[in-house]
Amino acid sequence: MIYKVCEIFESINGEGERAGEPALFIRLAGCPLRCSYCDTAYALSFDSPHTPMTAAEITAKALESCIRNVTLTGGEPLAAQGIEELLRSLAGAGFITEIETSGCVDVSFVDSITPRPVLTIDYKLPSSKMESRMIGDNYRRLELCDTVKFVAGDEEDLRRALQVMREYDLIGHCHVHISPVWGKIDPQRIVKFMLENRLNGVKLQLQLHKMIWDPERRGV
Numbered sequence: 001m002i003y004k005v006c007e008i009f010e011s012i013n014g015e016g017e018r019a020g021e022p023a024l025f026i027r028l029a030g031c032p033l034r035c036s037y038c039d040t041a042y043a044l045s046f047d048s049p050h051t052p053m054t055a056a057e058i059t060a061k062a063l064e065s066c067i068r069n070v071t072l073t074g075g076e077p078l079a080a081q082g083i084e085e086l087l088r089s090l091a092g093a094g095f096i097t098e099i100e101t102s103g104c105v106d107v108s109f110v111d112s113i114t115p116r117p118v119l120t121i122d123y124k125l126p127s128s129k130m131e132s133r134m135i136g137d138n139y140r141r142l143e144l145c146d147t148v149k150f151v152a153g154d155e156e157d158l159r160r161a162l163q164v165m166r167e168y169d170l171i172g173h174c175h176v177h178i179s180p181v182w183g184k185i186d187p188q189r190i191v192k193f194m195l196e197n198r199l200n201g202v203k204l205q206l207q208l209h210k211m212i213w214d215p216e217r218r219g220v
């Protein structure tokens with residue numbers, strides 16, 4: 001299987017439960033969604049500039065880096081044909097693999113991979129314009145180590161996030177994070193919403209990489 005690799009780079013995890021830890025990022029080209037706030041336009045098309053690589057080549061590159069956390073991202077990495085082979089290769093090499101996925105691809109197959117990759121799965125809220133593409137079953141099968149991330153851009157998004165948390169009984173069954181759409185909503189408003197609704201067990205998460213580096217910068 002050949003994968004379309006947009007970039008491989010070392011940084012810290014900017015979000016997710018491993019935020020702040022060193023990570024090796026593998027970004028694959030292509031995403032079936034078009035979120036209103038997407039910040040990875042360069043990886044959206046399945047024809048985005050990329051390097052074709054096999055699972056063995058990607059795994060060898062990862063082994064060179066000596067960083068244990070691998071974050072597979074995109075685009076939508078699970079939309080890549082034969083992605084299971086790459087995930088098995090990384091797991092077999094001893095990496096802790098976190099998959100950043102959008103919620104629009106069935107994630108059930110990851111349960112058959114040992115060690116199972118960790119999922120950080122978005123739930124696309126109304127302001128993304130992509131909520132209709134969310135697969136409800138994805139949110140019913142999550143494990144304690146997984147994370148659901150709500151990226152909120154306005155008040156309607158916050159109200160909808162709360163409904164979804166309740167609908168899928170997420171709090172206590174996996175990690176639940178709320179992040180602001182960068183520059184669209186004041187994080188203070190999210191904190192107020194969390195306190196007003198007594199969202200015990202939910203975390204506000206700011207994207208560390210956008211605070212440390214220029215928000216437009218690639219490869220960080």
Ligand code: SF4
Nearest residue numbers: 031033035038075102
């Ligand atoms: S899922 Fe991610 S990569 Fe795809 S359009 Fe939305 S924000 Fe961009």
